[in-house]
Amino acid sequence: MNYFKKIIYFAVPYKKYALLNIFFNILYAIFSALSFLALIPMLDVLFNTTKIVYEVPKYDGIINLKDFLINTLNYYISESVISNPEKALLIAISLIILLFFLKNLFNYLALFFITFLRNGILKDLREKLYEKSIKQSVSFYSEKKKGDILSRITSDVLEIQHSFLSILELLIREPLTIIFTLIVMFSINIKLTFFVIFFIPVSGLIISWIGKALKRLSLNVQKEQGEFLSILEETITGLNIIKIFNAENNFIKKFNNSLNNFFKFSNNLLNRQNIASPISEFLGIVVIGCLLWYGGKMVLLDDSLSATTFISFMALAYNILTPAKSISKSFYSLKKGDAAAERVIEILESENIIEDNPNSIKIDEFKSEIKFKNIDFSYSKNFYLKKFSLEIKKGKSIALVGSSGSGKTTVVNLINRFYDIDSGEILIDDKEIKKIKLKSLRGLIGMVTQESILFNDTIKNNILIGDPSASEETLIKVAKIANVHDFINSLPEKYMTNIGDGGNKLSGGQKQRLAIARAIIKNPPILILDEATSSLDSESEKSVQIALKNVMKNRTSIIIAHRLSTISDVDKIVVMEKGEILETGTHKELLKTNSNYKKLVEIQSF
DSSP states (O other): OHHHHHHHGGGGGGHHHHHHHHHHHHHHHHHHHHHHHTHHHHHHHHTTOOOOOOSOOOOOOGGGHHHHHHHHHHHHHHHHHHHOHHHHHHHHHHHHHHHHHHHHHHHHHHHHHHHHHHHHHHHHHHHHHHHHHHHSOGGGGGSSOHHHHHHIIIIIHHHHHHHHHHHHIIIIIHHHHHHHHHHHHHHHOHHHHHHHHHHHHHHHHHHHHHHTTHHHHHHHHHHHHHHHHHHHHHHHHTHHHHHHTTOHHHHHHHHHHHHHHHHHHHHHHHHHHHTHHHHHHHHHHHHHHHHHHHHHHHHHTSOOSOHHHHHHHHHHHHHHHHHHHHHHHHHHHHHHHHHHHHHHHHHHTOOOSSOOOTTOBOOOOOOSEEEEEEEEEEETTEEEEEEEEEEEETTOEEEEEESTTSSHHHHHHHHTTSSOOSEEEEEETTEEGGGBOHHHHHHTEEEEOSSOOOOSSBHHHHHTTSOTTOOHHHHHHHHHHTTOHHHHHTSTTGGGOBOOGGGTTSOHHHHHHHHHHHHHHTOOSEEEEESTTTTSOHHHHHHHHHHHHHHHTTSEEEEEOSOGGGGTTSSEEEEEETTEEEEEEOHHHHHHTTOHHHHHHHHHHO
């Protein structure tokens, strides 16, 4: 219950629905007991054992309330019993129908209001989980599987929702039903009631013993569900690669292994959970059997209890066993819910290592330069940058080149503050980026990556991610700069064309030019191009290069490039190897010496 207690705080905004639920559950519990008690006058009429009352009873205090109510009822029935037994039976039956109607009406109203509570908690939990997920650092997702995150936001939250309903029933409705029913039973016969009470804790101990392993079993199921969702997500994302390498059978085997584990864990969980119902029912029958034996003796042998009262008492005893059985089911739900809550709380309480410092400042413009001063950066004990120093002046273009793993992408990730450095300083206009508000820091930067990350939406909305408030005129202007306007106009729905999942309705060059338009509309003073043309064919590359030249005018540009022919015009080239700078200079300067850059150019020219 430790994790589940934290989830309960999400119910605070919906406390009025909780209070209404409790109110109607109290009424339900009262009328549940009274509806079975009303069987006595009906049975008395049927068996002709009604106590005849000739005078209107007088109220004589709460101590004698039971006798007053019974005598009042008998007074109104007495005359009919003598003159018209059919009318008396009709009155008794009408009373039962009225009480059962009110009982079920209050049951519906209790469920009506708890619906808003349950769905409200579901909505707020998912909102918080999504907000937490989207604000987490990039490093967080280096250690987490996407499918597992999806499983927590979907199925785990649903499990909590169902469990929350159970806990309200457990704490309010069912115990109150038992309490009010016991009060009525005590008013009928104390000995018989104590006889029933004896069996309730015994049943509870047996059910508790069965449920001890439920949380562990439920955790296994939820973790394995996250595992096969991860495999499914990876399969859909990398379907082309899977097919080209004929790896379908490998992935089918991997997915089936996970499903088999899920099958095994689910069977263990459900078999443990399903045993609760038959055991509860068997224990209930045992209680009823013992009650029949003990109460039957009171009716048949010592005549201390009337037959009609005993029949009603049996109905009341059943009214206790039903909520007791529900409590046992709620106990199982709580165990499963607590396991789900643990996984959800783990996300909600996960630390975001990239956050604004308390004294961080807002900057609105980039004035002079970006400086890297003696940067050391490592991740998972692997060094990516060592004593890295570099200056990038405003308005200049700089290219980072080198073999894969040399640290080029790490440099731009650090400018964006996707990660924090181990030592050294990164300065923008002599302000340490850790002391700049993240939103304003990233507001200065536009980025075009090698893989064009687009969303399943219209062309217009994909571009407007860069600036949602941009006008139609600005939208068209940036599309022309990005060399994509003519293509868009050739589409039937033009800018309102949906591009599909990840932009799969477009070619590589078209997607890349849309990504460039998205970066331009933001109008950032700093532009990062991370291998923006490396995955394109020659024709697409030419179109994208034209777009990039248009974009880079009057901007500070940082370019990561494998194709060295695309960076011959930049102001400075930085050659990197194993997280260190080997050499710097212009394209012409580096070709004049026996530099590593020259060797790379010769290799690509071969």
